[in-house]
Amino acid sequence: MSVQSISTGVASTIEEIQSLIGDRLSTALAVREHHGKDLSHHPLQAPDAVAFAESTEEVAAIVRICARNKTPIIAYGTGTSLEGHITAVQGGICVDVSNMNEILRVGQEDMDVTLQPGVTRKQLNEHLRDMGLFFPVDPGADASLGGMTATRASGTNAVRYGTMRENVLSMTVVMADGKIVRTARRSRKSSAGYDLTRLMVGSEGTLGIITEVTLRLYGIPEAISAAVCTFENLEGAVDTVIQTIQIGIPIARIELLDDVQMDAINKYSGLDYPAKSTLFLEFHGSDHSVKEQAEMVQDLASENGGGDFQFATSTEDRSKLWQARHDAAHSCNALRPGCVLWATDVCVPISRLAECIHETKKDLATASMPAPLVGHVGDGNFHLCFIIDPDKPEEMAEAQTLNGRLIDRALDMDGTCTGEHGVGLGKIAYMEREHGEGISVMRAIKKTLDPDNIMNPGKIISMN
Template identity: 60%
Template sequence: MATAAEDRAVDWTTLRTCFGERFSQSQAVRDHHGRAETFYPAMPPDAVVYPLTTEEVATAVLFCKDRGIAVTPYGTGTSLEGNFLAVRGGLCIDLSRMDQVLRVSTDDLDCTVQAGVTRKQLNMELRDTGLFFPVDPGADASLGGMASTRASGTNAVRYGTMRQNALGLTVVLPDGRIIRTGGRARKSAAGYDLTGLFVGAEGTLGIITEVTLRLYGQPEAVSAAVCEFETLRGAVNAVIQTIQIGLPVARIELLDPLQMRAINGYSHTAYRECPTLFLEFHGTPAGVAEQAETFGQIAADNGGGQFNWATRTEDRTALWEARHKVHYANLALRPGCQAIATDVCVPISRLCDCIEETQRAIEESGLTAPIVGHVGDGNFHVLMIFDPNSADERARAKALSERIVEIALAMEGTCTGEHGIGLGKKAHLLTEHGAAVEVMRQIKRALDPSGILNPDKVLDL
């Protein structure tokens, strides 16, 4: 494959002619596509193209395949493990202008969208249908990017992740071929599960250009609540018991005392700075009331206090906006600093042990590192804040990130529940999956023998 320096000598005339103003080599555009919301240094591509159709994506990929040029797909730039950084320069294919909702079937509860459609855009399109798409990673990510990283989020405990909600895909392969995987049937025993192969592959096996998604009926009643606990163990045990009895809570998020302090400071709220659960219940009015009452009994048995309810739409929105802005709230704890974000996921029976051991590791590190998590499915996040001018703090943050993964893996968990492998967790993938990683490499080599698609991500070949 051509190196970044060699890419700059490429004659881009063919793509410039095909795409016109939708092809760019300007420094500002390249820099924009080479920066991530992480501690990784900027890694800009050598050119950026904005296709409108799957066929145009195939044209761009084929151009690069014939010249051995690296190709990096780009959605909205919200991933956290350097998933879209152009390590080897080359061409960035920005899918944001492929933003059409192609089809909605209210009878079948599904839709097909281009990869650049964002989750908020889709739900705006669905607002008059009585349907919604529930996967909510917080950021207004593109649905193609969400499929590529197997995203989930606050609603996953009830509605599942992108793995469960992507019914089919249109994918451009590294040799320019276009394939369609899956379909609209709710189940199929026909052949290999290629949809599952590309969902979570982080753009290393193919570029997702269209996604067929499962939709859900808007719940008749929605209530959100904040519940404070005296201890972290009490809050986590309440979550475990809630899941074990099968209570169909829609969202259940844990925030530690430091995270609550960050939220109060950034979002101008006035919550107690103690272990706290944010919850949401979906269903009929009677069903929601019953769910809330049952959870209230569980919470009381584990040292939980009174609920602070948010039943009006604007109050619920404000509550979840505060939750979704924790990244910026945490950075505001130490202005001018940077952060390493990591996430792990463990069997729910080990959740309390994992979080408590993680807290001990944070204390030993001496760093500012709030914890927040989608604890209903055993997933939590730690944002380690450090002074970028301090080599010592940077080293401690990286060491803490490694330690948190080690803790999770020792408890039969995974090194990432949401963020993906990207650049940062390739070594942990090998620890977690062992010999199976070589099978992954064989798949990569079979589909992308030249190694042009999102090189250096997920696997080292």
């Protein structure tokens, strides 16, 4: 689609920022287009200009200019979000923090790290490897850690290590008026005042721009073993997951992929797994505890119709297995080349997981398009990826209906409209039903911290 021309009234903002950072402000069409579209199905909406910031102080100066002129501001990391978080629905200035990519300090004794928001998860773990430490949160994309914080991201390790909510200790944020705020100290706990860190984790750039993050780190386990287990039916795989969690096996990863998703992975990655419901699993601990965990889950799987475990113990084999899992979204193109992908997710209490997946698969059985199912099911979170023919608008309409039914189903089960993708544009319509009067509290927070609604407007909640 065509990109809108530069918005009326933004010219003076652009001129002021250009005088501040020179040629690191771009109004080139290609640059604006690149920063107006993420990995989602939401259409391109470009900003009026892109400012490539290099420090907290520079971000603050840019924000102060935008605040004075009431110009919208959208933060940008790697552009890998899945609900239109970075689209410039009202134009404005995109602040790209990808050049702010330094790891500022590693506290080996405290097992924490402070870094700039443009550092990616893979970059961080490469830096930490020789120290015997790692950061576990791993969404499919090599996302920026600032973006992961802003969307409250999760990943395959969440069942053992938690999400970004549990792993962010503190951050530095530039607020809507240009003030620079540190949300907390590095101590592992505090009861001193409101929890500003948790307020900012998941705020999607609507309250401020994150310019530094302090994260919790973990020791690389003594032993790691991964396995794949195939099931004759989806119910057996889901029951194995639920039982594993309920009896307290400290599994590090337990991922569900349905038959459609396994077919896609085989075609995309050149693998030969059976095209059946499958669990990808990983165990962390000592040699003895890893062996014990694997045996316990193998027994549960066998009782539920699962086959023998195919183990991957070498680093190379494990990397190949988990790369195939992380490629799940990309692999959907192999089922239907040239189509549009619409990824959505929900999360429900683990006791309702089997019912929710069963009802969802019944819906998909009569759908005119494939929609592979994959999930971090150890914490009740799963995804669908609708593979839509762009020449058939009726398929987009059908996907909208199916997505709405999925979300309503999750909410009926006391779940959420999104477990980890975030709200962005795509889930705003469901926020009032999920939160009730809590929405009025969210609006009050937004109006207080961003009275002119310049911070990523049009995301998370409607201000009307």
